Amino acid sequence: MEQQYEKQEPLLQVKDLQKHFRITNPLGKVTGHVKAVNHVTFDLFEKETLGLVGESGCGKSTTGRTILRLTEPTSGTALYKGQDIFSLKEKEFMPVRKEMQMIFQDPHSSLNPKKRIGFSIEEPMKIQGIGTKTERTDKAMDLLHKVGLRKDQYDRYPHEFSGGQRQRIGLARALAVTPKIIICDEPVSALDVSIQSQVMNLLQELQEEFGQAYLFIAHDLSVVRHISDRIGVMYLGNIVELAPTDQLFQNPLHPYTQALLSAIPIPNPRRKRERIVMKGDVPSPANLPSGCVFHTRCPYVMDRCKSEVPTTIQGANGHQVACHLHM
Amino acid sequence: SDDAGKSGKNEKGGTLNVAYMAQPPTLDPHVTVSVATTDVGRNIFETLLAFNERNEAAPLLAESFESSEDLKSITFTLRKGVKFHNGKEMTADDVVASMERWKVLNGKASTYFSKSEFVKEDDYTVTLKMDKPFTIAKYILATNINFPAIMPKEVIENAPKSGVKEYIGTGPFKLEEWKQDQYIKLVKNDDYQSPRKEPDGLVGKKEAMVDELYFHMVPDASTRTAGIQTGEYDIALQIPYDNVPAIEGDPNVEAMTHPEGFSTVVFNKRNGLFSNEKARQALNLAVDKQEVMMAAFTDEKFYTLEHGLLTKEYVSWYREQGKEQYEAHDPETAKKLFKEAGYNGEKLKILTTRDYEDQYQIAVVIQENLKKIGVKSELQVYDWATLMEVREDDTVYDLMPMGYNPVTDPTQINFLDSRIHYTGWSNSPEMDQLLDELMVAPSDEDAKEIFGKLQHESWNYLPAIKFGDYDSVAAIRTNVEHFEMFHGPVLWNVTKSKK
Amino acid sequence: MLAKVMEPDVAVQKKDIAKERRSLFIRRVWANKMVVIGGGIMLLITLSALAAPLITQFTPYDLEAVNRLKPPNATHWFGTDNFGRDIFSRVVYGARVSLAVGLSVAVVTGLLGLFIGMYASYYRVLDHIFMRIADGLMAFPSILLAIAIMAVMGPKPINVVIAIVIVETPGVARIVRSAALVVKEQTYVEAARAQGASSWKIIWSHIAPNVLTPLIVQITYVFSVSMIIEASLSFLGAGIPAPEPSWGNILYDGKSVIQTAWWMTVFPGMFLLLAVLGSNLLGDGLRDLIDPQSHQTKKS
């Protein structure tokens, strides 16, 4: 389902988002800053799934959390339906919260262990003042059913559920207030393959039924590829490449994307590929390299990469890349 | 019991360790009524007069003294060759300076002697000149608390208000070191000039027999007991009565009882139920004095049921008046009297402290005795410092058990005199009148006669109820000889053998 | 795709599950020796304290000066004290006071500590203020505080409680705070925030239930410690104002006669020891019990 993005008004526009954390040692002394998100710009359209991939610690979750204002951004703007949500007061932001929900990365810690799951699912409705007590209970039961759980599990505690089931409870909770956008923060990476496929299928089905937009964060490219319409590739807090899914896989432009694609182990013993093995480790986000952040590991590194920050260029079909090779 | 030769008794030298309860605030006897200051200070400082064994005022630094015919002046002849610890000889100048300072600083002296003056006649003669006849002046001058120590004139002149900083006296011991809250160390005064007569109470021959004398500050009574048993201390004062069996069971330690004071309960006579004389009489009838003394002092060995405000020890002052009232015990009448006094079920407040366990125990017994006749009461227990302040408030208490050190003359009994505004606030013009008469009585005999009337009046008016006299127990290692308690520990002439 | 008809056996199943859970819980309680022993001890002491008038022949106040310091005998099972009062009844009535002090201190410090700890963990500014005050209070000699409070406010049992509460609260608040700081970072707290839950709701509905475990352990500790502190305050003359018996002041009375009247120390001492042991066992056991996750094997 290719879409003509240029003509559509984006639901969410994120521009130049930055988030830096202070690092303190255990005794409370500030020792530096983690530049978790440095330069993130993307649009999210109605009913689309935008994948966000990148290695662990590259700032994917932080991007998602900042958009929901679970942590305050250092700089940048985010327009939801044209309204800058970063400038809203917490009270004014409340109605927007209803339309933007999140599924969290870790199914084990995202549910309050001391609360029955029914409570957890009803809570967002209660907060937003939706329905009466019984209506909410009915809706929660209904949602449980939708995500493939039994209604009689309504008054169980989280520890009685498996990881996949908890992830579905998280999904049910996100759906409770009929959001327009769901930020899915690695909703399947903690799950087993056999459960992973259940959740992914469910996400797709629900999107077809309700038409939300997903910001789908993951680090597993094959998973993201399966579900996304477009994919953004992040490296050390920057989106280095963003393109429609098929285009990205057929014609990866950024050397990092290329290396990443080649490093994914393929479950097929007959296909031994040419792997691009990169030197070195990912630099620490507390100590970012100058110029292009990828230059320390890039096989094609040039002199200007070390000093000059590449700008993002717009290619055909909305294929964006930030690399000096493609200037 | 001088049994020399047997185990080397009467030896000189050594260190004597005394376990003492609390540290004195200062060693300057002029500025404080602290007993601790007396107990330690009397080894360093001496007075013109002091008490002999019969509790009469007798000369100490004075060779002799003499009252004038009109009883308006007393002339003291000083002993010659008495040296201060700084080597200077004591003369009339020092005496006048010291006595004048004491006269201002001692509360009672400033009342009684405010218009009197100490005058130097010559280097060894001083006269006290008073504005009116004052028979019992000598008792006040011989007082052992807040006593008129004789110090060098220079020290007096340089002294700050809070007390002298150089402790220089004429006594048998000199101050060597004062380690705050740990110990006070005295050493023998080799140049000491002793009176020549035989030892007699606090006067007569005095000699430091040990080289060093330590007062260890040991606030916890159990620790004092344990310490005397282990031999860390040679003398331990104020041993809990209940520890006496343990002490007596120890062959190396013996227990010595000595008069420590008398127990009373003081009434708040300004406010509340006990402003009514009837209520005070009711209480007197309600409380079983035997039970009170038993509870506080555990055994008849340690107390005497005694009505006299100045007891038999003070041979010459002893009077029978009041005995009848003292012995009366009749809860039924008490109950009636309470009702007549207007008692209607309110809770009486008994103020007390656990810092003096006997007072506390008396409070408990009073409470129980009152309960038996249907009078409700509650204990208000404070720490000592707080109690001292609280008791000045005439609205917060009805009763307060109090212990007093033995007094040596009637003027020292605080609750008799309305004009000193002592807690409890006595207000009896009759007693005040008698006190005034007593002070200017033409002779000792007359004074004592008047005291009999005063005691009688006191048992009628009941500014406080006396329950009895009590003893305290000191524990002494058996190798310590000649130790006695007389208005406190007497530590000169004490020897310690090596055993 | 609305609610399908409930499967018929769901209701039955639900009951079974509840029953099974209950029986599992009971089994776990029984299997947890600490809870059984600790709870048993505490129950016994509490019951005897409550039934004090029934099981004693004397009131704890009846004086009998002639009968003072009698060793245990048929009438006075635990002997008599220095006023001739029956030690057995004093110990049993003393349990009331001591347990009441322990309990009220535990409850009040628990609530205060929870409250302060929670808000300190949640708001940075409050954290600084509370923790500086806590530092100050902790650096403050606690005995001084106690004596001063008793002196200012009068010697009443309630003031003993207040004094101990002031001394113990900073510690509890710190424990709560550090536990809450960990819980605060949990994803489910963030999830609640994402839904727009108010701070109040997040603090009390999401964080608080999850700091109960360390709190309970700490509170049982405070419970026993406060009985000991009360005893020490008695020693310094600032404890429960007698003649009200408490284990602390019975022990203190007994101290001076320890060489001649062991019964004045041994019996209240034994009860104190039992109560401390019992409450600590109970606390440790409860921690294991209310924390079902601690029983589960680790997940992937």
Added chain:
Amino acid sequence: MKIYILQRLLSLIPVMLVVAIVVFFLIHLTPGDPASIILGPDALPEDIQALRKELGLDLPLYQQFFSWFSGVLIGDLGDSLYLDMPVLKAFTSHLAPTLSLAILAQLISIVIAIPFGVIAATKRGTTVDQFFMVFALLGISIPSFLLGLLLILLFAVELRWLPAAGYQPLSAGLWNHLKFLLLPAITLGAIQSALIARMTRSSMLDILSMNYIKTAHAKGLKEKVIIYKHAFRNAFIPILTVIGQAFGTLVAGAVVTEVVFNIPGLGQLIVNAIQRRDYVLIQGTVLLIAGTYVLINLLVDLLYGIVDPRIRLNRK
């Protein structure tokens, strides 16, 4: 590092201010009056009034506070009303016994508690574990005045091994110094060791379930090596906090124990000062104790760095 220490020292200021205000008003609002204490129980009201005036106690409270506090700011804590010395001198002379006692007590408790805790943790759930933990609990179930007295009766009165009470400074010889401190140190140590043993046990249990302990097993190391070399050092970090805090409270004065054993330490100083309502001394001592307490905590925090390389301050 230096900056860090400086910051920590600066944070002392608010703590001290809190303490100063609290102590001043607490103590001045407390009934009781130094003048009447100095003059003794039979003193007359007029005398007491006169002395109050002399001591400046008749001024309005805020005026007294400012005159005291302005002195404190320039380092003058004033003179004790009762003891004939400046507050600072009284504090330092009473600090030594307390410090000696605290150190000895701490050593004793560590020596007892840590093996107890470690063994209990490694034998978790067994009778050994339960026995040790009950034993540790005994330590906190006996009021220290009682334990102290029992120790005196046993070791001093019965066995005559050690003196009953008192204190000798270190200058009187090490043994002379120690023999007076041993019994009180055991009394205090018993309480502390109960806390430390429990902390050691739970901390060890946490560490023993860590992955790197499994790694150590997989290396083929002996159980003992794993427990003491790998597990204990890691478990020591939270234990250190408890020890630090315990030490802090010990220094703030083990009042009861000091009274029972008659050790002239800070605890006795403060109790005596309270009983005598020696305002200046109380205020000054409490301030200094609070300062010492904060410094000890700082020291403990710096110690963390030695035990745990992750917290080293001088590294990036």
Added chain:
Amino acid sequence: MSIQPLLEVKHLRTTFATEQGPVAAVDDVTFMVSKGETVGVVGESGCGKSVTSESIMRLLNEKTTTYEGEILFEGRDLLKLSKSEMRKIRGNKISMVFQDPMTSLNPVQTIGDQIAEVIVIHQKVSKGTALKKAEEMLKLTGIPAPEKRIHEYPHEMSGGMRQRVLIAMALACRPKVLIADEPTTALDVTIQAQILELIDDLKSELEMGVMMITHDLGVVAEVCQRVVVMYLGQVIEEGGVETLFFNPLHPYTKGLLKSIPQIDGDRTEKLHVIKGVVPPLTAIPTGCRFAPRCAFADEQCKSSTPDLQEIGNGQKVRCWKADEFLNKEGHGQNGATV
């Protein structure tokens, strides 16, 4: 068979004593590892992979664990060795690398000390020599400037480096068998590729047998020669890597292979789902353990337990219907869409 088995696990059953009674986390596991061979052990979370490996090392809590069966290493049954004999084997003849490099190193010891420690105890050399060796091992694993690194603490290194340190530690005594328990799950793909390559290189160099535990079939496909598939504490299928990927017989293996999204698969297609959930160990189904989730299960499957039977070509499978599948579909038609 020509290859010499280094490590043979035979009918291993590991039982834990728990509150709910005894629980057999591993039940009848049989496989072997030969010299120079990498055997992959796959299966979803909780199926007993780690318990198997820790049973081989005997790392499980002695008090609550009982082992049955045999674990033969160089002809000796490890389960019968004394504790001290076992210690001589651990870290020396058989080494292990754990899943999470962030928590598997002692945070308060320098990494040099940690590596040297294992050398000192097994080779009885001095600390200095051991440190030299540690440095060599670090160099071998490709850590730059190892002479500096040995003085550093774990927290000063990135995840990939820490995993290399763990590998260096495991290989320090040149073991015969390396057990790698999910060595790369905590790492990024690009670093994972480096580590897998490293293990593979070292395997050839040191001629080790490697037991590679993972649930990532991609990893298996890249590095293993043979694969063991586990389900609920049992081996349900075993065979050469190609056989297993292209001719899986057990319905679980097939389902597993199908539910992975392929990097080059058809995106519009729904992912395959294995219905149902893994039952808890306390409620193991009678009969075939997979039967409740299996589309082909019949009465026999539900009532009696199948054995692990040899099909030929080194392939073994635990399924009553194995023959049926073999005949019906023949080799080469199932499994991953290529």
